[in-house]
Amino acid sequence: MSNNMLEINGLKKYFPINKGFFKKKVGDVKAVDDISFTLERGTTLAIVGESGSGKTTLAKTIMRFYDPTEGTINFDDRDITNIDQKELKLLRQQMQMVHQDPSTSLNPRKKIRDILEAPLLIHKVGNKQQREARIRELINLVELPEEFLNRNPHSLSGGQKQRIGIARALALNPKLVVLDEPTSALDVSVQAKIITLLRDLQKKLNLTYIFITHDLSLVRNFADQVAVMYLGSVVEYSDVETLYNHPLNPYTQSLLSSIPVVNENESKMLPNKIPLEGEIPSPTKMPEGCKFHTRCPYATEKCKQRPELEITKYGSRVSCHFAEDISEGKVKAGIR
Amino acid sequence: MSAETVTNEVAKGSNSRFDYKRAWYKLKKSKLSLVGLFIVVGVIFMAIFAPWIVPYPADATGATIAFDKMNQPPSLEHFFGTDEIGRDIFSRVVYGARISLMLGILVLAIAIGIGVPLGLIAGIWGGKIGALIMRITDIFLAIPSLVLALAVAAILEPTLINIMIAISFGWWPWFTRLVYGEVLSLKDEQFVLASEGLGASKWRIAFIEVLPNCTSTIIVKATLDMGFVILTGASLGFLGLGAQPPTPEWGTMIAEGRVYLPEMWWQATFPGFAILVTVLGFNLLGDGLRDVFDVRLDGE
Numbered sequence: 001m002s003n004n005m006l007e008i009n010g011l012k013k014y015f016p017i018n019k020g021f022f023k024k025k026v027g028d029v030k031a032v033d034d035i036s037f038t039l040e041r042g043t044t045l046a047i048v049g050e051s052g053s054g055k056t057t058l059a060k061t062i063m064r065f066y067d068p069t070e071g072t073i074n075f076d077d078r079d080i081t082n083i084d085q086k087e088l089k090l091l092r093q094q095m096q097m098v099h100q101d102p103s104t105s106l107n108p109r110k111k112i113r114d115i116l117e118a119p120l121l122i123h124k125v126g127n128k129q130q131r132e133a134r135i136r137e138l139i140n141l142v143e144l145p146e147e148f149l150n151r152n153p154h155s156l157s158g159g160q161k162q163r164i165g166i167a168r169a170l171a172l173n174p175k176l177v178v179l180d181e182p183t184s185a186l187d188v189s190v191q192a193k194i195i196t197l198l199r200d201l202q203k204k205l206n207l208t209y210i211f212i213t214h215d216l217s218l219v220r221n222f223a224d225q226v227a228v229m230y231l232g233s234v235v236e237y238s239d240v241e242t243l244y245n246h247p248l249n250p251y252t253q254s255l256l257s258s259i260p261v262v263n264e265n266e267s268k269m270l271p272n273k274i275p276l277e278g279e280i281p282s283p284t285k286m287p288e289g290c291k292f293h294t295r296c297p298y299a300t301e302k303c304k305q306r307p308e309l310e311i312t313k314y315g316s317r318v319s320c321h322f323a324e325d326i327s328e329g330k331v332k333a334g335i336r
Numbered sequence: 337m338s339a340e341t342v343t344n345e346v347a348k349g350s351n352s353r354f355d356y357k358r359a360w361y362k363l364k365k366s367k368l369s370l371v372g373l374f375i376v377v378g379v380i381f382m383a384i385f386a387p388w389i390v391p392y393p394a395d396a397t398g399a400t401i402a403f404d405k406m407n408q409p410p411s412l413e414h415f416f417g418t419d420e421i422g423r424d425i426f427s428r429v430v431y432g433a434r435i436s437l438m439l440g441i442l443v444l445a446i447a448i449g450i451g452v453p454l455g456l457i458a459g460i461w462g463g464k465i466g467a468l469i470m471r472i473t474d475i476f477l478a479i480p481s482l483v484l485a486l487a488v489a490a491i492l493e494p495t496l497i498n499i500m501i502a503i504s505f506g507w508w509p510w511f512t513r514l515v516y517g518e519v520l521s522l523k524d525e526q527f528v529l530a531s532e533g534l535g536a537s538k539w540r541i542a543f544i545e546v547l548p549n550c551t552s553t554i555i556v557k558a559t560l561d562m563g564f565v566i567l568t569g570a571s572l573g574f575l576g577l578g579a580q581p582p583t584p585e586w587g588t589m590i591a592e593g594r595v596y597l598p599e600m601w602w603q604a605t606f607p608g609f610a611i612l613v614t615v616l617g618f619n620l621l622g623d624g625l626r627d628v629f630d631v632r633l634d635g636e
Contacts, residue, residue, distance in 0.1 A: 065532065108527075109548035
């Protein structure tokens, strides 16, 4: 058994664009474009990026909701890139997902008990009493009272619903849990509680997490590794402390600088404001060269060539021609 | 237990699957739905207790001939008058509710039984199976249901059972269309994705996850359709392709009374009035139920 729960190698997911009467293929949406990383057992990888950067598609491809276009996925020392439906069903027990919006991820016509029993029924776990015992165990695990089992989702608050979503994901004792923006639909006070719960559960059950978010302020206390995504590619990949102390990709810097601050002490911890201009380009018309050059304040002629992910002196991997120069303060914004 | 769970203990929720109190409250708000409910309950009551309500049960179902009483206008003895062979029209109209309701319920049961599973399969499976089902549905929808029913009724013998088959034949595609549309929008909901992620089969997703979310739409549609099915049945009866005399079917009764218009107006008018009121009742109730069942409007 290797130490890695997940190994992703050169993963690509393209969606064809078909146009015209004969549905001729005219191009691809490169939602996930050549991504590689490894994830150790019991750790958390945060995937960060704007809307439209391909975070969710990456997660769904890893979860095998989509068939990958290219590349390999190794899960728990096993190649799962091309497994069939039958094996996929078995695999579902080991990798689970917590969805973004708890008010739509729970079937409004079902009771909480039915929602928690569904995974057990699908995989034919135990008899009626054993399932009932497991359901009670699960609801206690997410710190909700057992009376909630007889309720409908719409009588629960957002945070409570998300706890049910987490309990459902844990029902089959998965090894890997993909958290797809689990807190983005919740208000801030509840967010913190859900994050605390997830961290406690990780310790208790030795879970491995992939944490998808657009909110960098949550990442620091939660993740071990961070991958910053832009237009389907990873532009910076490092451990969490390095990312916050030495962000080297201009895109990462601008994301960090967009975290709202309350007082001066906080603002000192963040890099100088680098406002992002404009919208993320359409993945159907990827910019040539560095994908970020259309919005990057440092961009020069050199950026017409695509940079590779390269190891920097801090140990992080960054894809930017000026990563070294930026780290030494040689480059100033606004050259263009 | 965290503070969040404690505070929300107060937030009370319904424990039952369906909140009857709230449903009644919402239905009550609209006077017209109440009128609809009143009419529908009345028609059902008439249908069930017909033998005890009517003054002349023998007139209703049989062909008793009483020339001494023929063609009498409405009176205290015969509320709706009598027909050309002296039968009490009031008795026949009350009994007619049985025929019409049975026709409506059975036609819709068949239509739902065929249409709903097809719509679910077409929506969830999609692809070639879905396209095939929906094109067949489109072909059926292109033919007006009355014309289709006329054709089937003309081929088969005009008995009540055959009429039901004839009408159902043109009715199921509406349910397929309706459910297909619902499924397409529900398919993108996260709970379907979540279910897929748990490893659920397509059958489970279709019939256990998605179908319960379609029931309210189906019930509303069925209630609204009830009136139209009764109307279609009466039209066939009027054209002589429906229930045959002496069955007290409203459409057939209008056809029989039509020749005596306008002098003996009561013979066609009262069965016609019964159709009008019943159809109106189901339509009003259907509209009311649409508001009652809309859980998403008061979800929070």
